[in-house]
Amino acid sequence: MTDRPKKEATMKLAEYAEQAYKGEPLTNKLFARIPRRLSVWIETAALCEGVSSSVITRYALEKYASAKGYDPHHKL
Secondary structure, eight states: SSOOOOOHHHHHHHHHHHHTTTOOOOOOOOOOOHHHHHHHHHHHHEEEEEESSHHHHHHHHHHHHTTTTTTTTTOO
């Protein structure tokens, strides 16, 4: 057993981070209060994956929202 992230998951996240700059501009800010334990986990995951904590948060929120019917390519 290892704490090292699987290469497949890392590649998905790295690809997501790269695509974020090619898609819709990141112009809106959203602030949320979260428990310290979750904040530490997000920061740690970001360091392990070599991306920012914003990428981890956006990736997780998009996965959750997509499961609830969100379409990231829908025009506003």
